[in-house]
Amino acid sequence: MNGPIELLSASGLMCHGDEGEVLLHVHATMCLADGKAFGGHLMDDGTEVLLTADILIQELDGIDMIRHHEEETGISMFSPQQITPW
Secondary structure, three states: OOOOOEEEEEEEEEEEOOOOOEEEEEEEEEEOOOOOEEEEEOOOOOOOOOOOOOOOOOOOOOEEOEEEEEOOOOEEEEOOEEOOOO
């Protein structure tokens, strides 16, 4: 969609892929100037923030956030791993 769109809320995951790359998976709810709301995945396609977006990122102690590609399904699945303290 084009034009000014207000971000109402967003939630998702920041994790690592099979090769250590940072991956984002964000679901967002937005609305148009006329108040019509819609939602979906926030994509990395050149979206510009005109003012500000307040974002909170929380790290989970002892958990490695991983997204692992499953050959069987062809889908990258979220697979948190507990970090073993040695």
